[in-house]
Amino acid sequence: xxxxxxxxxxxxxxxxxxxxxxxxxxxxxxxxxxxxxxxxxxxxxxxxxxxxxxxxxxxxxxxxxxxxxxxxxxxxxxxxxxxxxxxx
Numbered sequence: 001x002x003x004x005x006x007x008x009x010x011x012x013x014x015x016x017x018x019x020x021x022x023x024x025x026x027x028x029x030x031x032x033x034x035x036x037x038x039x040x041x042x043x044x045x046x047x048x049x050x051x052x053x054x055x056x057x058x059x060x061x062x063x064x065x066x067x068x069x070x071x072x073x074x075x076x077x078x079x080x081x082x083x084x085x086x087x088x
Contacts, residue, residue, distance in 0.1 A: 006040060007047040009055065009079070011072045015041055021069060024061040033057055055079060 005012035013021070018041045025034035033054045040048040050058070055076050062073040 004046055006045055008072055009050055009075050011075055013072060014068060017066065017068045020066070021058065021061070021072075025057065028057075028061045030057045030061070052083075 005014045006018050007013075008018075018037055022034040022037040022041070025031075025037070036048065036054065059073050059076045059080070062069055065073050
């Protein structure tokens with residue numbers, strides 16, 4: 001059976017990479033965000049709304065991301081730059 005990817009920031013991310021991302025977050029001490037991803041994956045969530053905090057910490061653990069996470073990193077960095085430019 002084919003598992004649908006989870007949508008994170010509008011980007012489809014396969015289960016394997018959701019768990020890889022959660023592991024990187026946990027290794028960096030971002031346990032809350034890691035747990036949210038793991039729980040959503042366990043419940044086979046199709047979509048996970050990321051908080052501003054989640055959106056800020058995820059790129060910090062993706063300095064050299066696998067190709068499947070490059071688009072997610074790019075989108076989150078672009079959002080961060082927009083928030084900064086708008087003073088948010």
